[in-house]
Amino acid sequence: MWKHIRIEHNDYIIKKISMDGHHKVLLSSFVNMWGEEITSASLYQRCKCFNPLVEGDEETVSQWTLSQIHDKTNAQISIKECENAQVMEINSKLAGVPFTVKFYLKVMTSQEIYDEITLPLLLMVQQLQAQKHLLFDLLKKKDIEITEYKLEGAQLSRRNIETLAFIESHFEKLCTTIKIPDEFPLQPTQLFTQEMQNLYDNVMEKYANCKKLKEAAEQHADAEDSETQSVINDSSPEKKQKKNPKVSINKYIYKKYILGVR
Template identity: 35%
Template sequence: MSNKELSWRRHWKPDLMANTWQPLTIQRNQYFIKFHMNDDSYEILVNDRVHTWYEMCDCKMFKKRCKKLNPSIEAPVSRLLDHLWNNLQKQKKESEFRVEEKTSSEFVLSMNSSLAAGVPFTWKFNCQTASQDMISSNLTVPLLTMVSELQRRQDELFKLLQKKDTEIEDYKLSGAKVSRKHLETVPFDKTVFENEMNTSQSFEREVKSSGTSAFTSSGQDLYQQIMMKNAWLERDVEDEESDEDEEGVSSSDRLTSSGTSPSVDTSRLPPSYLKAQRSPSPKKSPAKLSPEKSPANVKDTELMRREALERRLAMEESKLASKKKKTKKGLF
């Protein structure tokens, strides 16, 4: 996982899709519930393995329904939403869930519970048929992805077991022996393993349960990881790049305003310069330049000084050349 994705995960806010399904048994019937809440609203999905229902309740609707069902209760919306969340997540024994109405197009789930002070609290989730897109994105596609990912992980485990068998065989050839006989295992055989799984009693129980145990703790974790990875892959890259560009521009502006060019490689600068940059000398009030020391006059003086120096060097070279010629004439 890249550092960029790790940074994105720290700032990403999960939505309904990222929340996992919770198994809930109501009147001996198995349901799966998905719940997501904000500060003043909630969303819920309910599935009975045949139909899927959905409800989105905003703040105004929540207050109106709460006043109707619990006229004597006055509490912040956020606190009551936390109460709903805790009851759906933990499914406390003292809380009672009951299906009041169930058709292909409508589903009403009531919850009777008690607040912290023992005050009774009643709530009804009035759900309607979920759209096909919502069913696909929250259930069908994630489940298919879970199956393919579990298959990939199983193949990786098969490869690892074969490597372990090769390692154990090498130890045995070197004279190593198992200290306790019951710890010794036979070499792994993929075909034998799959046949044993297909004919076991556990396999029969899983088929009879119709996927009831699909969302145990490990299944829920895998579901969340898949939905998080999916959100990362489907993020708006254009907006992300524009944000990075803006951050880069602002960083460049800050560097330029501080007097340091953003393209300067500080590793190539002398330590004395870096020390001077880190510990700047106190600012002095600018002294007024006299006409003789104005920038223009200083520049002209420097130019005249260079020209005079070049003339003097030329004269010295000319004298030196003439001396060499006289010396050569004297020799001949």
Template identity: 30%
Template sequence: MWKTFQHGENLYMIKIVQDDNLRLVVTDFQNIWVQDVSRDELLQQFQEANPLFDIKIEEVGSEVIEAINSISDCTNVEMVESDEGLKLILNTIKSEYKIRFKFNLLKSPSETFLKEITVPLIQTVKHLEERQSMLINLLHKKDRELEEYKLEKGLISRDDLITEKFDVEKLSSIDDKLMMNVFGQNETFWNCFVGQHGNIEANIEDVKQDPWNHIKRKRKVYSSKTVTKKGKGINYDN
């Protein structure tokens, strides 16, 4: 998972992927730096930076992940950027001892930025669009459910439970600079994007309004001479 942090006036994101090796990725939203390091190399770097601290090879990865996860809270960050790469030093406290993690990340080409930043951001926006569509349909169904309840049971007695009917137009005032409601409009584009970069690995419940949700029902008002048969209940006009 990405973590955000600030160094001076610059803003960054950082993440670490733990597999057989560890992959560290840092971006300032314009450039991207990457380092792939084995556990043996990571242990050697750790021992060189912290000669008085005894640690096992199976523990060093967890220590690095813990330092990165707390990077915006209690980790002091040192950074030196060059044309070739980025030197990153994380200073943290462990059991009252100061620990240093040193990394030498290489500057990666635009293809890496596309894979690590651009594609996930587009997929995130598309996922949010799908979730928004699902929630809008669910709210419409809930409003229709409340209308049905009021017709059959009467008004809701508790004021704190009464809500205004959902108005989807309130969501339409979006700044043109934002990218909401963009990637779901063109199915051909999205299918091509998925073919090149893969689909979103997430499941969203498909909530659709039933046709009868759009039809308002009215309670039929009977005169005093009208007799309702037992068990028939309240009649409605569709």
């Protein structure tokens, strides 16, 4: 999950991904994105290099180190820009002892930016549009329901809560009058509110599940194609000939032993 982080008067979003002893640290301003992939073994050795007195097993030390990325109360994070990377230094305390570690975040490729930023934002827009259409359908059904109540003689006790029937085109026209605030955030990450983060996580979970189902369906289809091809091959004339080979009989043997001709 992405988290807000403020480093030296600049706003970023940051997240860590861990799976089977492999870790990825990502940092983004929504304009650029940097990251580093590292194994638990390499991260442990790096921690030992910066902190020779650190004791503990490889996985425990690695996970604690990664947790400091989101620990705003205990950790201080700074960034130094180098030629091809952003060096992110974390200074914290482990059991009261000063602890330092550095991550070397390189500029991510356009494909990685698409996977982590562009694609999720497009999916979020698609989901919001789908939710809007669901809401429109619900409002139209409510209007039909209210009309039916009125035809049956029902009356509102308070006229001030009466509403006009929902007309989609009127609503769309009203939306065009909504202005972008003059105090538009200079840093895009300020728009990435908790509600937006929740939507991001939701759509990415749906996307991952959809991807798994698609891959499973493709594997099933490939297995069926392979089985069908195997049946076709077994039914070919060449296969049948091998299964039922023609017996070639010497003419002399045929005459002598079968026909009894000498």
